[in-house]
Amino acid sequence: xxxxxxxxxxxxxxxxxxxxxxxxxxxxxxxxxxxxxxxxxxxxxxxxxxxxxxxxxxxxxxxxxxxxxxxxxxxxxxxxxxxxxxxxxxxxxxxxxxxxxxxxxxxxxxxxxxxxxxxxxxxxxxxxxxxxxxxxxxxxxxxxxxxxxxxxxxxxxxxxxxxxxxxxxxxxxxxxxxxxxxxxxxxxxxxxxxxxxxxxxxxxxxxxxxxxxxxxxxxxxxxxxxxxxxxxxxxxxxxxxxxxxxxxxxxxxxxxxxxxxxxxxxxxxxxxxxxxxxxxxxxxxxxxxxxx
Amino acid sequence: xxxxxxxxxxxxxxxxxxxxxxxxxxxxxxxxxxxxxxxxxxxxxxxxxxxxxxxxxxxxxxxxxxxxxxxxxxxxxxxxxxxxxxxxxxxxxxxxxxxxxxxxxxxxxxxxxxxxxxxxxxxxxxxxxxxxxxxxxxxxxxxxxxxxxxxxxxxxxxxxxxxxxxxxxxxxxxxxxxxxxxxxxxxxxxxxxxxxxxxxxxxxxxxxxxxxxxxxxxxxxxxxxxxxxxxxxxxxxxxxxxxxxxxxxxxxxxxxxxxxxxxxxxxxxxxxxxxxxxxxxxxxxxxxxxxxxxxxxxxxxxxxxxxxxxxxxxxxxxxxxxxxxxxxxxxxxxxxxxxxxxxxx
Numbered sequence: 001x002x003x004x005x006x007x008x009x010x011x012x013x014x015x016x017x018x019x020x021x022x023x024x025x026x027x028x029x030x031x032x033x034x035x036x037x038x039x040x041x042x043x044x045x046x047x048x049x050x051x052x053x054x055x056x057x058x059x060x061x062x063x064x065x066x067x068x069x070x071x072x073x074x075x076x077x078x079x080x081x082x083x084x085x086x087x088x089x090x091x092x093x094x095x096x097x098x099x100x101x102x103x104x105x106x107x108x109x110x111x112x113x114x115x116x117x118x119x120x121x122x123x124x125x126x127x128x129x130x131x132x133x134x135x136x137x138x139x140x141x142x143x144x145x146x147x148x149x150x151x152x153x154x155x156x157x158x159x160x161x162x163x164x165x166x167x168x169x170x171x172x173x174x175x176x177x178x179x180x181x182x183x184x185x186x187x188x189x190x191x192x193x194x195x196x197x198x199x200x201x202x203x204x205x206x207x208x209x210x211x212x213x214x215x216x217x218x219x220x221x222x223x224x225x226x227x228x229x230x231x232x233x234x235x236x237x238x239x240x241x242x243x244x245x246x247x248x249x250x251x252x253x254x255x256x257x258x259x260x261x262x263x264x265x266x267x268x269x270x271x272x273x274x275x276x277x278x279x280x281x282x283x284x285x286x287x288x289x290x291x292x
Numbered sequence: 293x294x295x296x297x298x299x300x301x302x303x304x305x306x307x308x309x310x311x312x313x314x315x316x317x318x319x320x321x322x323x324x325x326x327x328x329x330x331x332x333x334x335x336x337x338x339x340x341x342x343x344x345x346x347x348x349x350x351x352x353x354x355x356x357x358x359x360x361x362x363x364x365x366x367x368x369x370x371x372x373x374x375x376x377x378x379x380x381x382x383x384x385x386x387x388x389x390x391x392x393x394x395x396x397x398x399x400x401x402x403x404x405x406x407x408x409x410x411x412x413x414x415x416x417x418x419x420x421x422x423x424x425x426x427x428x429x430x431x432x433x434x435x436x437x438x439x440x441x442x443x444x445x446x447x448x449x450x451x452x453x454x455x456x457x458x459x460x461x462x463x464x465x466x467x468x469x470x471x472x473x474x475x476x477x478x479x480x481x482x483x484x485x486x487x488x489x490x491x492x493x494x495x496x497x498x499x500x501x502x503x504x505x506x507x508x509x510x511x512x513x514x515x516x517x518x519x520x521x522x523x524x525x526x527x528x529x530x531x532x533x534x535x536x537x538x539x540x541x542x543x544x545x546x547x548x549x550x551x552x553x554x555x556x557x558x559x560x561x562x563x564x565x566x567x568x569x570x571x572x573x574x575x576x577x578x579x580x581x582x583x584x585x586x587x588x589x590x591x592x593x594x595x596x597x598x599x600x601x602x603x604x605x606x607x608x609x610x611x612x613x614x615x616x617x618x619x620x621x622x623x624x625x626x627x628x629x630x631x632x633x634x635x636x637x
Contacts, residue, residue, distance in 0.1 A: 106519075107517060107519075108519040111519070117517075119517065121513070123511070123513060123514045123517040123518070124511070124514055125506070125507045125510035125511040125514045125515065125577065126510055126511060126577070127506060127509070127510035127573075127576075127577030127578050128503070128506060128507055128510055128577075132503055132507070133514075136503070136507055136514070136515070136518040136520075137518030137519040137520060138518075139500045139503065141500065149499060150499045150500040150501055151498050151499055151500075152498060152499065152500055152503065
């Protein structure tokens, strides 16, 4: 079961309704311009008390690619991701978006720079409908004399939501269903669709398959591939190595807060990833330091 | 399996859930059904059907006004995941302030008296709400504890301001021109309360304000991650609740031309009861404004009807308590999918 392939091969509609231009949906060329990247981070470090969680990590996410971020518990995956989405500020290093060095103080800042996050707990309001969750914090209002009263333009929101779901081939029974009445896979799909709708360039996903069964995990993985094929860069933190390897274009493995492996998927196997995670021959950043 | 099939499987909600099933499992329907049954019962039993007489209907509406205003306040706060049990105390203090202002402004005519005392009551309510909101958001005190503390503080302030006794000597014109005045046969205080209810209903159902309120109650982290300034919104909600309590305080003094400091200590709990009976979730995220109306009416019908048929109104407390337990239990049962499926088999 390999999901890698173009959107056309998968029979999936490209994200024509999304707010990105044609150049952003093209396959990245070898000579990359700043706009080919969702972000480029150089020399990131983060220390909590005496613990060096992240040490001099450089990482980039390209548009249209699925980047898998693996690592054992405590390797620094979450800390790194939180720095990339504005939850933590790095102690050292810089993050560059569109060729500009930027500072993010919240996930909203990251969103303003085109990067959205799908948290492990999905961050959906269970009592609100699919439609309301898709637009929470980004509501569309009626204009004219109703404008001062802040009345929601539900029809317009529904049309945009339908378009966003359709672009990712997500079918839900109704937009007016409460999220709590959806299955786990459907909730994940809504979270991905929301992130995709408000992302201009990249999505960071924390354990997207952690709470799902086998079939639903496969569907969500395919959805992630579709999202990337439509032009967004997607970075996935996961422990589900085999499944994520099937859809990833590139793999980064963190060990003890440092990059132990950064390679295109090529012929990488699960064993290679595990070897890098546990620090076997040639993959331990400390070994590399010693060899120098 | 293709991506097209996502959403096709695993949906917990039966796709063919009938409208009838939805109605029968809805608290609001049952509360109004009980209201109607009680009206029929009390009308049948009461001598000369006095329960349904025009005068008694006016009494019912007058008695509902304050409860409905406090009910709206608590429904908003419960919807956002918060409590306010100081609403009754806020009502008391607001009525004391309104009464004192009315007495002071009496020489300037009834128009000035009404405007002055109404503004005074609303400002008092807003200040109490602001303090509640700041304690909850800035000091991170649970709203139940914060408003429990404020219940005592505000009641104490009311006693100090009033000199330890109820405020009397309020211009009778305030009563005649407002408290017991009717518009097309409907008591003015009830008109104001229904107007407030209608505005609250529309705001909750159709506006961004309502969506954000329910989002905060459904999942505070989700609301925060969506970029909502939850602290500022909570302070606003506590102030709205306080303002509504202030209006209720003003209505109280205009109806009786005197304060009733000892008479409103349980008002917050009654408001919570009315909201929860009507289908508003204590845990937040779901508010039923129509159900709230049914819950408020239920308490008033019981209190009034029992007196009309010659039974002690104390039984009203017992009946409302029993209905509250049943309403919440049925609601919990309905929400448990596994239990519902078990029963359906």
